[in-house]
Amino acid sequence: MKKIFHCFMIIFLLVHPIRSTATEMYTYERMENHLKLLSHKYNLEMKSIGHTEFGREIYAIKLGEGKKNVLITGSHHGREWLTTHIIMEMLKNYTAAYDKKYSLYGHSLNILDRVSIWFVPMVNPDGVTIQQKGVEHLPLSLQEIYIDMNGGENNFKRWKANGKGVDLNRQYPAGWKEINGNTPYASYSHYKGEKPFSASETKSLFTFTEEIKPLASVAYHTSGREVFWYYFNSLENLQRDSKLATMVSDVTGYKISYPPGDALGGGYTDWFIQNYQKPAMTIELSYLVDETNPPLSVFHEEWDRNKSIGLILAEYAEKYVKR
């Protein structure tokens, strides 16, 4: 029976087209379905890199045959799920083109024979789910705790943290002790946790990063159309890393955040730059929105600005970043 159901699911997924990335919000479940479909259709390596605090799988998927890797992540923050849309669109377009050996946006997909792109489209599925669905489905006693963490508000649109009220991009051991503006308790935003990597999501991403050893990395966030690339990069890497940021800025039209005022610390890319001495960028999508998610209506423009970033990252890593 289980086998029949499994076959049915595969047939269903194969005939059921992936609806437009632009018109329907990516929930965790929808992303999971699409990842399974793509992985099956194109024989992509897909794996869970760990579990969230609520036990959801954190998925990674690999595109390419290259032995070298780059890594692109999204939705460290709950309200920033537009980043998952951009990554899923990137994955879909690159996968189809790689399969047919097409070029895309002036870039040859052959780069993927040498440098693979790993995607983690949603680092924080618990936070995304709280932001999108609220907490009404939880028992009343739990709801009260979440409303408390949310500053007494019933509306969870501003939720940034993971399922336990930890801000995942303040969890990495790069200037962690000195982080400014830390909320001293679990909250919808800005609580850095008890110690670096105390959240199961950041612990999972740490282990995975150690495993695949990316030559370069992009962490997508929202909002503000800005590229953060600097975290006390060593003098010998400064030129290499700023060049990549300039390329990304030229293609996206986003402004470059200049050092050192904006080197906040505690973020994934801060840690990546410091720990590996390799380039990493935090790219903020969308025009600036207040404490909420950017609207889906901005998707087309952001996709147009970012569609070649994965390929640029892979090409750049091969050319300029030593293992």
Ligand SMILES: [Zn+2]
């Ligand atoms: Zn963010």
